[in-house]
Amino acid sequence: MTQTEPPRFAAPDLRATPVRIVPKGGFDDWLATQDEPVRDWVEANGFDGAAGQILRLPAPDMSVARVLLGWGGAKDRARSRFLAAQAATALKTGTYALDGDLTANEWEEAALGWLLSSYRFSRYAGKSEPGPQLRAPRGIDAARIEAIAAGEFLTRDLINTPASDMGPDALEAAVRDLARTHGAEVSVTTGDDLLTANFPMIHAVGRAADRAPRLIDMRWGDSGPELVLVGKGVCFDTGGLNLKPGASMGLMKKDMGGAATVLGLAHMIMATGLPLRLRVLIPAVENSVAGNAFRPGDILTARNGLTVEINNTDAEGRLVLADALALADETPPDLMICMATLTGAARVAVGPDLAPFFTDDDALAMALQQAGRRVRDPLWRMPFHRPYETMIEPGIADLDNAPSGGFAGSITAALFLDRFVQDTPRFAHFDIYGWNPTAAPARPKGGVGMGARALFDALPKVLDL
Structure with missing residues (x-):
């Protein structure tokens, strides 16, 4: 597939127009230090440091001498992430350098937001025009920020590509491209070979499609603790025989958002x-x-021997994930992360912006939540509430893939997956949305990564790297 060009910082030797970050608190004191023409211009244009305000200060020849960016107050910044991206969007062309009094985390957020704002999905219409370039602020790890932005671009491209061009075969090709870039190894089990290799539920869910189902397995690195990332790769979900209504099918190209997100995270890591x-x-x-x-009422036997009654063919994601989780659990890694666009219940609970996650490991949960706050990738811990286990035990089989009643849908789905992770010491499951329904700074409408940046930030602490 054609990938959007990864963003880069401008060369440090390029002449850059300064962008001064001006907070609302202390604005009057700052203004008092400026010369009279600047004070007059600022006051005439009503600039007061409010969050996201942009003001160009003219030079004597009427070129732009510098730019002011309103930084607002703490509550404004809590409400709106990536304020620096608003400047990138407003300025459109040129080379710029951020200036101001920010913390280390704020500098990283500002730099990343600027890079992320350049994303355009132009594979099918229009073209990606070059936007304003940013010189990397002093003190940040520019290569690391570029890697994070490139991983996010990969995730967005994969989700935004329609199923006509992003079936299981194309997803495999994207994994192979990523593996070639970083020297990783890939093995794939496809079609009826899934039955021979004991992946019966992946085969059952995907066997009705023209493009064969498959399990993609990528490995990288030969030392250190082992991390396994499992991503749901349902490239399109009609709902199967429990067919979705048309309105619910419209966004189902994004049902491989878990796979797209773990691939973006994998790029950051490698x-x-x-x-x-x-x-x-x-x-x-x-x-x-x-x-x-496969049909409602069927009983499938998973890789680990558990039987599953199918009460709704539209609850298919947990079935394919179960076989993959069981495989990973056979040789337990130090940490296993599952990411999936799994339930509508998660969206009802926390909306499209938060990435809910489940884990029994309090230390892991704390590290993830702290990382999410630090890098502005918001997470919310949900409970593995064990008393609800009875809801996924139908009696006729070991497990029910779609318990009746409608209660706690995200929790029961997480409990279902947890039955396939018995020996791995640390496990977390993310029930993400993978889609930004409304454009926001650095986050255009469309496919989006959720939780990957927080995980990437937390990994060194969690795995003692």
Whole structure:
């Protein structure tokens, strides 16, 4: 697939127009230090340091001498992430250098937000015009920020690509491209070979599609702790024989958002050379309708021997993930992370902006939440509430893939997946949305990564790297 060009900082020797970050608190004191023409211009244009305000200060020849960016107050910045991206969007062309009194975390957020604001998905219409360039602020790890932005661009591209061009075969090709870039190894089990290799639920969900189901397995690194990333790769979800209504099917190209997100995270890890062993598992399928589609009432036997009653073929993501999780658990890694666009219940609970996650490991949860706050990638811990286990135990089989009643849908889905992770010491499951419904600074409408930046920031602490 054609990937959006990864963003880069401007060369440090390029002449750059300064962008002065001006907070609302202390604005009058700052203004008093400026010369009279600047004070007059600022007052005439009503600039007062409010969050996201942009003001160009003219030079004598009427070129732009410098730019002011309103930074607002603490509550404004809590409400709106990536304020520096607003300047990048407003300025459009040229080379700029940020200036101001920020913390180390704020400098990183400002620099990353500027890079992320340049994303345009132009594969099918228009073209990606070069935007304003930013010189990397002093004190940040520019290569690391570029790697994070490139990983996010990869995630967005994969989610935004329609299923006509992003089926299981294309997803495999994207993994192979990423592996070639970083010297990773890839093995793939496809079609009826899934049955021979004991991945029965991946095969059952994907067998009705023209493009064969597959399990994609990528490995990188030969020393350090082992991290396994499992990403749901349902490239399109019709709902199967429990067919979705048209309105619910409209965004189902994004049902491989978990796979897209772990691949973006994998790029961050490999591009920065984290000292660990990485394994990425992606069950890639289409949930289609045909005469050989799996049916409501079927009972499937998973890789680990558990039987699953199918009460809704539209609860397919947990089925394909179960086989992949069981495989990883056979040789337990130090940490396993599952990411999936799994339930509508998670969106009802926390909306589209928060990435809810489940873990029994309090230390892991704390590290993730702290990282999410630090890098402005918001997470919310949800409970593995064990009393609800009875809701996924139908009696006729070990597990029910779609318990009736409608209560606690995200929790019961997480509990279902947890049955396939028995020996791995540390496990977290993310029930993400993978889509930004409304454009925001550095986050255009469309596919978006959720939780990857927080995980990347937390990994050194969690794995003692």
